[in-house]
Amino acid sequence: MKIGFIGVGAMAQAIIQGLLRAKFVPAENILVHSAHKENYENYAAQYGLTAKATNQALAADSDLVVLAVVPAVAGDVLGEVRDQLTTEKTLISIVSGVSLSRLEELTDYNLAILRSLPNINSEFGQGMTAVAANENLTGDKKKTALALFAATGEVSELPEDQFAIFSAISGSAVAYVDFFIDALSRAGVKYGFSKETATKVAAQTTLGSAQSLLASGQTPAELIDKVCSPGGDTIAGILAMEQAGFLNSVVKGIDATIDKSTGNAK
Numbered sequence: 001m002k003i004g005f006i007g008v009g010a011m012a013q014a015i016i017q018g019l020l021r022a023k024f025v026p027a028e029n030i031l032v033h034s035a036h037k038e039n040y041e042n043y044a045a046q047y048g049l050t051a052k053a054t055n056q057a058l059a060a061d062s063d064l065v066v067l068a069v070v071p072a073v074a075g076d077v078l079g080e081v082r083d084q085l086t087t088e089k090t091l092i093s094i095v096s097g098v099s100l101s102r103l104e105e106l107t108d109y110n111l112a113i114l115r116s117l118p119n120i121n122s123e124f125g126q127g128m129t130a131v132a133a134n135e136n137l138t139g140d141k142k143k144t145a146l147a148l149f150a151a152t153g154e155v156s157e158l159p160e161d162q163f164a165i166f167s168a169i170s171g172s173a174v175a176y177v178d179f180f181i182d183a184l185s186r187a188g189v190k191y192g193f194s195k196e197t198a199t200k201v202a203a204q205t206t207l208g209s210a211q212s213l214l215a216s217g218q219t220p221a222e223l224i225d226k227v228c229s230p231g232g233d234t235i236a237g238i239l240a241m242e243q244a245g246f247l248n249s250v251v252k253g254i255d256a257t258i259d260k261s262t263g264n265a266k
């Protein structure tokens, strides 16, 4: 099986690294092409992938074609490869905000298509990907397309009308969680920790909290209550964070993310 990536930017590279780590296919069965020859050729050479000279050549030689370009160029690129996307292939889009019906309009109505929204943690097998299949993607073809993402982390089939919300609290939220880790780490630096130590402590604490939350089956609020000793330090910190607008600032960030991805941003 050959998997072709149109675009080898940040997200495509994370998926490719996740696939290589999982040994999902041999490296040479991963085909790449992008806008700049030096980018895709160097990347292919570095990891033993196969560079293709054009989007058409890539699509013609791939069983699974992963569309990994920014939304603004997705239509033009699909127009370019429309003739190569024959019905035995599967198109996988990772493009935020482009619906299955739009992808069908831009290709062949008989084509099997999986719309996905991965996150960048796919690189280390810790991804969280939402998927929605069109009615042509069934049976073994669907199993294979879902297996690609399962090799890089968790996968969840979601109705398309929930994709923008998912994208905000997963795809984009990787950056928001890192923003929080950076804030914790800077606070440590303020009180004299080295940046390296503070970041390690903040990241391990975030990882441990996430793992404990999932393992416990409890709500975050229940775990917060366990840490807040009566009359103790943590409740003082929680109240000060909330006074500064912590919860509202997170929700406003998610509102802005959803507005931007659905075209409602002011």
Ligand SMILES: NC(=O)C1=CN([C@@H]2O[C@H](COP(=O)(O)OP(=O)(O)OC[C@H]3O[C@@H](n4cnc5c(N)ncnc54)[C@H](OP(=O)(O)O)[C@@H]3O)[C@@H](O)[C@H]2O)C=CC1
Binding pocket: 006, 007, 008, 009, 010, 011, 012, 033, 034, 035, 036, 037, 039, 040, 055, 068, 069, 070, 071, 073, 077, 094, 095, 096, 117, 118, 119, 120, 171, 172
């Ligand atoms: N970054 C993330 O965390 C996530 C991103 N996504 C989605 O992934 C997609 C890519 O995002 P991201 O990786 O961040 O963006 P990047 O800007 O990092 O990558 C875009 C890629 O598209 C390539 N490209 C541009 N024009 C063409 C073309 N005409 N033909 C072939 N390749 C082309 C670029 O080539 P070159 O490198 O040569 O310039 C580049 O490799 C977006 O649609 C985004 O919504 C979804 C979930 C998470």
Ligand SMILES: O=C(O)[C@@H]1CCC=N1
Binding pocket: 096, 167, 171, 172
């Ligand atoms: O910022 C973006 O537009 C993409 C979509 C989700 C994560 N990155």
